[in-house]
Amino acid sequence: MTRPIWIKNIHQLATLASNKEGPRSREAMSKLGIIENGSLWIEDGIIQAVGSTIVLEQQYAARREEAEIVDATGHLVTPGLIDPHTHIAFGGSREQEFEMRLEGVPYMDIMNAGGGIHATTRMTRECTEEEIISQTTRRLDSFIHHGVTTVEGKSGYGMNLESELKQLRVMKKLQEIHVIDLVPTFMGAHAVPPEYKGREEEYIDHLINDMLPVVAEEKLAEFNDVFCEKDVFTPEQSERILEAGKRYGLIPKIHADEIVAYGGAELAAKVGAISAEHLLKASDEGIKEMAKAGTIACLLPATALYLREEAANGRKMIDEGVAVAISTDCNPGSSPTTSMPLVMNLACISMRMTPAEALTAATYNAACAINRQDRIGSLEVGKQADVVLWDVKSYQELQYLFGVNHTKAVWKKGVKVVG
Numbered sequence: 001m002t003r004p005i006w007i008k009n010i011h012q013l014a015t016l017a018s019n020k021e022g023p024r025s026r027e028a029m030s031k032l033g034i035i036e037n038g039s040l041w042i043e044d045g046i047i048q049a050v051g052s053t054i055v056l057e058q059q060y061a062a063r064r065e066e067a068e069i070v071d072a073t074g075h076l077v078t079p080g081l082i083d084p085h086t087h088i089a090f091g092g093s094r095e096q097e098f099e100m101r102l103e104g105v106p107y108m109d110i111m112n113a114g115g116g117i118h119a120t121t122r123m124t125r126e127c128t129e130e131e132i133i134s135q136t137t138r139r140l141d142s143f144i145h146h147g148v149t150t151v152e153g154k155s156g157y158g159m160n161l162e163s164e165l166k167q168l169r170v171m172k173k174l175q176e177i178h179v180i181d182l183v184p185t186f187m188g189a190h191a192v193p194p195e196y197k198g199r200e201e202e203y204i205d206h207l208i209n210d211m212l213p214v215v216a217e218e219k220l221a222e223f224n225d226v227f228c229e230k231d232v233f234t235p236e237q238s239e240r241i242l243e244a245g246k247r248y249g250l251i252p253k254i255h256a257d258e259i260v261a262y263g264g265a266e267l268a269a270k271v272g273a274i275s276a277e278h279l280l281k282a283s284d285e286g287i288k289e290m291a292k293a294g295t296i297a298c299l300l301p302a303t304a305l306y307l308r309e310e311a312a313n314g315r316k317m318i319d320e321g322v323a324v325a326i327s328t329d330c331n332p333g334s335s336p337t338t339s340m341p342l343v344m345n346l347a348c349i350s351m352r353m354t355p356a357e358a359l360t361a362a363t364y365n366a367a368c369a370i371n372r373q374d375r376i377g378s379l380e381v382g383k384q385a386d387v388v389l390w391d392v393k394s395y396q397e398l399q400y401l402f403g404v405n406h407t408k409a410v411w412k413k414g415v416k417v418v419g
C-alpha cells in the first residue's frame with residue numbers, strides 16, 4: 001500500500017473541471033475551475049478529493065497522519081499537460097536543414113529535393129528498434145520535465161510496412177517502460193516515399209491493403225493521420241486513406257492547410273476527424289465547417305515560429321466556436337521542441353489566445369483531441385492523478401514569464417516523477 005498524498009495550501013488550483021463534457025470552445029475555454037487555497041487528496045494513483053484546504057482538512061481529519069503532505073503555499077497546481085501531436089519516435093537529426101532554412105530555402109523545397117521528411121525516413125529505416133527507443137527516451141524525459149504527462153506519437157518515418165511497424169512497436173514498448181503515457185497514431189501517409197515517385201496511387205493501395213490491416217490486427221494505433229498538402233496527398237487521396245482507416249476502427253486526424261490553403265479543414269469536417277492539425281492557411285469556410293462538425297483544431301505555434309510563418313488564427317477559431325488544442329508538434333524538422341510551456345506562451349503571443357484559453361488547450365482540450373478526456377485533462381474525483389506543481393503562483397504568471405520551464409514537481413498516476 002502506498003501512502004496517500006495530500007497536496008494542500010495550493011495558492012491557485014486550476015482543476016479544469018466542468019459539468020459539461022466534450023471539447024470546449026468560446027467562453028468555456030476560459031473556465032478553469034479555479035480553487036484558491038486548494039487541496040488534492042491522491043490515493044492509488046487516482047484523485048480522491050478536490051476542494052479547498054479547509055474542507056479537505058475536515059474531510060480527512062482522521063487520516064491526516066497517514067498522508068505524505070506537500071505544502072504548495074504560493075504555488076499553482078494544474079493537471080499534467082498533454083501533447084496531442086508529436087512525431088517523437090524517429091532516428092537522427094536535421095540541424096543542417098535548420099541552417100539551410102535560415103539562409104532562405106523553403107521547407108517544402110528541402111523535402112521535394114529528398115531532404116526533410118525523406119531524410120528522417122532514411123535515418124529511421126537504418127536504426128534498430130533499440131536505437132530509436134534510446135533516442136526517443138531522451139525526448140520523453142525532457143517532456144516529463146516540462147510538465148507533460150501524456151504524449152501522442154505518430155509513425156510516418158518508415159513509409160514501408162517493416163519500418164512503419166518498427167516505429168509503432170517502439171512506441172508500444174516505450175508505453176510499457178516509460179512513465180509517460182504514449183498514444184499511438186499511424187501516419188503511413190506522411191509523404192509518398194521516393195521509391196513510389198510517380199506511382200502515388202500504388203503507394204496508397206499498399207498503405208490501405210498491406211499496412212492498415214496489420215496495424216489494426218496488432219492494435220498498434222488508435223488514430224490515422226494524413227499530410228494533406230500540395231505536393232503530398234490531395235484531399236481526394238487523403239479522404240480515401242482516412243475512410244479506409246475508419247473501416248479498421250482508426251479515428252481520422254489530418255495535417256491540414258499548413259503550407260497552402262488546400263481544403264484540409266473542410267475535409268476534416270467531412271470525414272468526421274477528431275482533430276485537424278496546423279491550419280495556418282485554413283479558409284473561413286473550413287473553420288465554420290469544423291465548428292459545425294465539432295472537429296478540434298490542434299494548433300502548433302512553435303512550428304509556425306520555427307518555419308517563420310504567421311501562426312494559425314487561434315483567436316478567430318475560438319470565437320467561431322472551434323475547440324482549440326495546442327501541441328509542440330515535436331519532430332526533427334519543423335519543431336524540435338519538447339516544451340509545452342513555451343507552446344502555451346506562444347499560443348498567447350502569436351495566436352492571441354488568453355492565458356486561460358492556452359491552459360485549457362494544453363490540458364482538457366488536448367485530452368479530447370486524443371480521446372482521453374474520461375481519465376485525464378482535469379483534476380476531478382476519479383481521474384488519473386497526473387498533476388503538476390509549478391514554481392509560479394498563478395496560471396497568469398505561468399503564461400506571462402515566457403520561455404522558462406517553471407515545472408517544480410510532477411506526479412504521474414500518483415507517483416512523483418519530477419521534483
Ligand SMILES: N=CN[C@@H](CCC(=O)O)C(=O)O
Binds near residue numbers: 116117227334
Ligand atoms: N508537416 C508535416 N509533418 C511534420 C513535420 C515533419 C518533418 O519535417 O519531419 C509536421 O507536422 O510539422
Ligand SMILES: [Zn+2]
Binds near residue numbers: 085329
Ligand atoms: Zn505533425
